[in-house]
Amino acid sequence: MKTGSIILLALAALAAVGGVSAYVWVSLGDVEISWLGLLAMGFGVVFSLGLGIGLMALVYFSNKRGYDDEAGH
Template identity: 60%
Template sequence: MAAVIGVVAYAWIQMGDVEMSSGGILAMVGGVLVSLAVGIGLMALVFYSNRSGHDDDAGGH
């Protein structure tokens, strides 16, 4: 994890001053929000399925 953070920090510094258009910023924010919504939704479904007993039927024992 530390190596990845180091590589990302190095790449960020080497890019210098890069400008992004408002459309690019909007697309990036939209992508982050959609990714978070999908992740949160899937985790909520996992917890709901586990607590409601639906996972007990899938064991096949």
Template identity: 55%
Template sequence: MMKWIGMFSAACTGMMLAVLFILWAFNDFEALGVGGHGLVALILGVVVTTGLGIGLMALVFHSDRSDHDEVVGH
């Protein structure tokens, strides 16, 4: 079960990085109007926030499928 969570997280992270790479390749993020440090902070913020969301959702699905919630409820 944990292998599925790792593969799901890696796939989502890969897709997110691919979208960021495509955006960078087409317009070099010039439309954002931020400097290098701001751009790094923006990208890290998006990656960390998305990773946290993916991890929490994976834990919710794992908890539901493993019936840990039912054991605690009874």
């Protein structure tokens, strides 16, 4: 029962975020982004993905090689 409640809460949060995002998207209207803005956004997305993937890889390899075993002792 606890797992079902968590799933229901997560789906409700997802629906709320989707609704707010759709409202903001529609209310923006005819906003244009220059090519420099698109370029900056693209670099930001690539940088964020690279940083996230790199940090998760470090966590994975650190755990796999046993570097985390002595932490907290």
